[in-house]
Amino acid sequence: MRFSANLGFLWTDRPLPDAIRAAAAAGFDAVECHWPYDTPAPDVARALAETGLPMLGLNTRRGAPGENGLLALKGREEEARAAIDEALAYAAQIGAGCVHAMAGFATGPEAEATFLANLRYAADAAAPQGITILIEPLNHYDAPGYFLTTTTQAARLIDSLGAPNLKLMFDCYHVQIMEGDLTRRLERMLPKIGHIQFASVPDRGPPDTGEVNFTHVFATIERLGWTGPLGAEYRPTAHTDDSLGWLTTLR
Ligand SMILES: O=C(O)C(=O)[C@H](O)CO
Numbered sequence: 598m599r600f601s602a603n604l605g606f607l608w609t610d611r612p613l614p615d616a617i618r619a620a621a622a623a624g625f626d627a628v629e630c631h632w633p634y635d636t637p638a639p640d641v642a643r644a645l646a647e648t649g650l651p652m653l654g655l656n657t658r659r660g661a662p663g664e665n666g667l668l669a670l671k672g673r674e675e676e677a678r679a680a681i682d683e684a685l686a687y688a689a690q691i692g693a694g695c696v697h698a699m700a701g702f703a704t705g706p707e708a709e710a711t712f713l714a715n716l717r718y719a720a721d722a723a724a725p726q727g728i729t730i731l732i733e734p735l736n737h738y739d740a741p742g743y744f745l746t747t748t749t750q751a752a753r754l755i756d757s758l759g760a761p762n763l764k765l766m767f768d769c770y771h772v773q774i775m776e777g778d779l780t781r782r783l784e785r786m787l788p789k790i791g792h793i794q795f796a797s798v799p800d801r802g803p804p805d806t807g808e809v810n811f812t813h814v815f816a817t818i819e820r821l822g823w824t825g826p827l828g829a830e831y832r833p834t835a836h837t838d839d840s841l842g843w844l845t846t847l848r
């Protein structure tokens with residue numbers, strides 16, 4: 598099993614290039630981040646080259662304070678597309694393979710039509726760069742009012758767009774809260790999945806705590822033939838370096 602350190606949550610006490618170095622020193626196989634835009638891309642690229650770790654993905658900007666993405670917001674298409682262009686340009690500079698296209702707080706048919714149109718734009722712009730666009734259902738405790746909440750809804754959108762580079766970010770933490778049935782859902786969704794993340798439920802801590810048996814979940818993912826690094830997107834209760842026991846016990 599290979600693991601990716603999500604630097605939106607891990608080693609947030611240091612600048613992104615140093616967080617990449619810390620992830621390498623701790624034995625991670627890859628890194629991923631949320632919003633790297635305050636860090637010059639060449640600094641990130643240098644840390645990646647130095648450590649040999651790939652950056653798997655990053656997110657589109659969330660928008661104004663209190664917002665959580667722009668792609669499903671009717672009337673905000675220009676900003677949404679600027680956020681997509683920005684994310685793709687940054688991803689290209691650091692060799693990231695995925696961009697998580699964040700939908701935002703919205704509901705209803707207009708939001709869906711707006712989201713689909715912006716995803717079409719994103720998928721078309723990403724394809725020549727070999728980049729995959731990810732959409733991620735978020736749970737209704739952490740992100741109440743977020744447009745995308747279930748893998749069922751995401752699968753319907755992916756099918757209706759029909760773009761080969763539009764995939765599902767399967768975050769076991771959100772999926773367990775909203776839908777459960779993780780094993781069967783992973784089996785069913787596998788062809789649509791572009792990246793997998795995890796954290797304990799309900800606390801969003803390391804995976805060796807909480808209600809989900811990640812020994813079983815990781816074995817399932819391996820049995821299904823998934824070979825990509827799995828994204829450790831949890832909040833350490835103490836320092837990140839003191840939260841990594843699972844990396845040896847669950848590997
Ligand atoms: O919240 C998550 O699970 C994510 O992966 C997003 O990228 C950050 O909101």
Ligand SMILES: [Mg+2]
Pocket residue numbers: 733768794830
């Ligand atoms: Mg996630």
